[in-house]
Amino acid sequence: MPQYAALIYSRDVDWTRPEFDQETKDYAEFGQAAAAILRGGAALYQTATATTVRVQGGKGGDIVTTDGPYAETKEALTGFYLLECSDLDEAVKVAATIPGAWDGAVEVRPVIDFGG
Known part of the structure; x- marks a missing residue:
């Protein structure tokens, strides 16, 4: 059966903070309701914790890292x-039942099966 990545774009906040308890409960309810088709997933820390990696000169080139996300936007990849x-x-x-779709966006992409 095909698999799809549901990429959640929402407010770039610290979802572990108590003021987001209701949203966290909404995600837990989604997880329970969709358990039969979920094959994985995770919430991500804020983009301020990200490190962007580039290799200059192609394969084997110099590794360059930058603190933070690739681009600054109103919504960020949060899970x-x-x-x-x-x-x-x-x-x-x-995807329409994922809480992130209610005030942000959920991008759905087919996953390529390389037979692994």
């Missing part, structure tokens, strides 16, 4: 789920 759905239509229906 993801790996969904196993029968098709894109089902994945979109499930």
Whole structure:
């Protein structure tokens, strides 16, 4: 069965803080409701904790790191789920129930199976 990455773009906040307890509960409820098709997922710390990695000169070149995200935006990649759905239509229906879709966006992309 095909798998889809549901990439969550929402406010760039510290979701571990008590003022976000209701949203955290909403995500827990989603996880329980979608347990049959979830194959993985995680919340991400704020973009301020990110490190961007580039290799100058291509493979084997100099590794250059930058603190923070690649770009500054209103919404940031804050988490993801790996969904196993029968098709894109089902994945979109499930993505619409992810709390991040209610005040942000959820990008759904098919996952390439390299046979591993």
